[in-house]
Amino acid sequence: MGNETNGGPRDPGSGRVKEQGETVDGIQIRAVGEDEVEEWDRALAVGFLRSHVGRATEFRRRQWEPGRMIGAFDGDRIVATFRSFDAELTVPGGAVVKADAITAVTVTATHRRRGLLRRMMTGDLAAARERGAAVAILVAAEYNIYGRYGFGPATRGHGWNIDLLRAGGLRADLPTVPGGRIDLVSMEELRKIGPELFDRWRVTQPGAIDRDELTWQRHTGEIEVPGFDWKEPFAAVHRDAEGTPTGLAVYKVDDTWDGSYPNCTLTVHDLVALDRPTATALWRYLFSVDWVRKVTVENVGPDDPLPMLLNEPRAATPHAENADFMWLRVLDVEAAFNARTYGAPGRVVLDVEDRDGYAAGRWAIEVAADGTGRCARTTDEADLALDASALGALYLAGETLPRLAVAGLVTELRPGAAAAADLLLRTPLLAWNIDGF
Known part of the structure; x- marks a missing residue:
């Protein structure tokens, strides 16, 4: 499940989840119509084990925007929920990037292990990338769910x-x-x-x-x-x-x-x-x-x-x-890493494994003396190997490369590369998000 507290609709843009969705094993995953918001709200309450709470229909209608509120329908009943909205995320240096903020993620206990979350997540991330989101973010209610979708813990509460x-x-x-x-x-x-x-x-x-x-x-x-x-x-x-x-x-x-x-x-x-x-x-x-x-x-x-x-x-x-708080998934490596500033001049080549393809490949990050950086694809020999989840954890410098290397989540392909690259990524302030969403 994913936490759900705040956030209303932002500019919807293009690339939304298709209204008709897809049907798998008799369960249809599709965008929720405005006239279905009340039912979606009840399914959300059930999914979060809060079936006793009152209806929040009017509030949910304020959050609704076409294609961004998703439900999995078993007949007429909604058995899984998912919502996203566009947010501005501040990155090191003070610039902001467009983020796909994911929330209200639930699957009813009777319908677990059927791939519903993966289908909802896959559709949303594809639409987010089409809309031009550089990253996706969420607050994880459970630690072991979102790494498989390329998210890594990027800030701590x-x-x-x-x-x-x-x-x-x-x-x-x-x-x-x-x-x-x-x-x-x-x-x-x-x-x-x-x-x-x-x-x-x-x-x-x-x-x-x-x-x-x-x-x-x-x-x-x-x-x-x-x-x-x-x-x-x-x-x-x-x-x-x-x-x-x-x-x-x-x-x-x-x-x-x-x-x-x-x-x-x-x-x-x-x-x-x-x-x-x-x-x-x-x-x-x-x-x-x-x-x-x-x-x-x-x-x-x-x-x-x-x-x-x-x-x-x-x-x-x-x-x-005190624990991990906001998780991040890089959708556009060049847009994300070109937007932020860096701690020291230098160059590092990252070899990223990403099963969904968004961040997959070899990337060179070159940092100038003024802290500005340029990220681009390269065929040069890599210094470090990591997966998309580790890349998400590193992006805001909320985690360090040496610690991830010691934990076996980053592999040094060149001796000393983790410590050297960590100087590039370091920031004066640790990443921090004050808001749940």
Whole structure:
């Protein structure tokens, strides 16, 4: 199964899955019509083991676009679901590439092991490549499913649990924003401020994707989806001396007391900042909220220096749910690798095995002194051999070549090639995606 949380329809483009689909063993795989969205929604709930939740028909209709919502029909019953939409993915260097974002992937327990997922995935990836998507992305609910389709874990979700009494607050020597201020804003104000601020931030973070209007409506409670309990959060906006928003923190506080002693936990759902002093100001604010004794940060960059900002870094312990998060599959090697920048000049030749053909072949990546790179097919002798899944894991530099080589997922064809090529692919910031989809 694949996770399903956010994301509405984007520009549909061309190359959609055929409306008539294909029939295998009496099961027809085809695009869902707008009049079939309610049935598709119920099949999705069953597939995710949430048959008890209410209907989300109107929300699903907002997500529907021709050819992008797929169902497997056993007679009149939908027994598998699949949806994709176009997203913008930030790559190292700040450019964005077109990504096929895959979500809502389920197969009903009664119809497993019949090749339904493979047929839905194969059709969608072919259509995505025809539309000009450089990569496909998804959030994997199960680790062992998507490698067979050429996806590799490209970002990690990382969080912290912070004991405020032990932490002793943030260090006093950290930089601040002269004249900056923090204000709580309403959900209506957040819908106005958040999108522009987020768009400015996401191009600074490799691995981030864009948010559409429907996502902001969900985040702020304008639209509520059955099965995803929404409770109004707090939203704190940081502004510089000129009044321009430079950061945002969205959080909730539970109302827990130990007798007459406050023992509340503040949970951070979103924190984006355009610069380090803004981030510091927002953390300082969050750690100073009355009655709070523990701060849980659900998802922050895996190399974020947050623990080192504390007077006692050991007060921050890793969140239990830290794990691989967004998976990536390269569909157009030249478009993907020509879009990003690199860490050091040099050249590497990759020999990629890809059963579906999109990334198969031998590729030379040449990096100039300014960090720009050029990727093209070559007949030169290869330095490294890997499959499409490993290529997906490496693309955003969320994984290292030496580690993959030690794990047996990359083969060195030239001694020292993994370490040398890793310098080329390295980025100042680790890839990170704040959003499920």
